[in-house]
Amino acid sequence: MKYFTLEFMDKLSNMLNPEYKECNKLWQENLIAYWSQFENYKNKLPSRFVKEYCKHGFHDYNIESIIFYRDDKKIKDCFSIELKLCFDSNKYLIKYIGVTKYTLNVDVENSFYNNTFLYSEILPIENIKMSHEILLENRNTVQIIFNKLVFKKIIL
Numbered sequence: 001m002k003y004f005t006l007e008f009m010d011k012l013s014n015m016l017n018p019e020y021k022e023c024n025k026l027w028q029e030n031l032i033a034y035w036s037q038f039e040n041y042k043n044k045l046p047s048r049f050v051k052e053y054c055k056h057g058f059h060d061y062n063i064e065s066i067i068f069y070r071d072d073k074k075i076k077d078c079f080s081i082e083l084k085l086c087f088d089s090n091k092y093l094i095k096y097i098g099v100t101k102y103t104l105n106v107d108v109e110n111s112f113y114n115n116t117f118l119y120s121e122i123l124p125i126e127n128i129k130m131s132h133e134i135l136l137e138n139r140n141t142v143q144i145i146f147n148k149l150v151f152k153k154i155i156l
Contacts, residue, residue: 001133001141003034004119009135034121041124049151052092053122058134061087063115066142068102081144084154085117091154098147100129105141115140 011023064084079099085092116137134142
């Protein structure tokens with residue numbers, strides 16, 4: 001994470017922390033900087049995704065499932081990942097296509113069962129790839145580097 005780091009999260013979780021005021025100020029500056037930068041590349045993402053993401057960056061959305069698979073018809077050494085999210089009674093599917101790298105940092109003590117988005121960042125990598133990095137409430141992280149993203153609301 002570039003803007004929303006674990007260090008910030010730790011320092012801001014305790015208002016009695018002597019560094020709290022300064023960290024909160026820096027946090028607000030990072031929020032402004034992140035969303036300002038996001039404006040520069042949001043057109044590379046589906047408009048429905050941008051509309052939902054801009055509400056609050058998927059904060060408090062729950063990950064219901066992550067599915068990793070290789071689509072043999074696609075580029076060699078690329079994968080697709082499907083991330084199913086829910087928020088209130090709404091369910092969404094994010095499909096990352098052309099995934100060239102993914103990282104899951106899951107601490108056994110911070111089980112993956114509590115899989116609520118805390119913060120996430122979408123950043124450009126090179127000219128054609130994007131990175132979606134997710135910090136979960138339990139301190140676990142997910143990073144997906146991809147070429148294309150498909151976003152759908154799941155209707156039950």
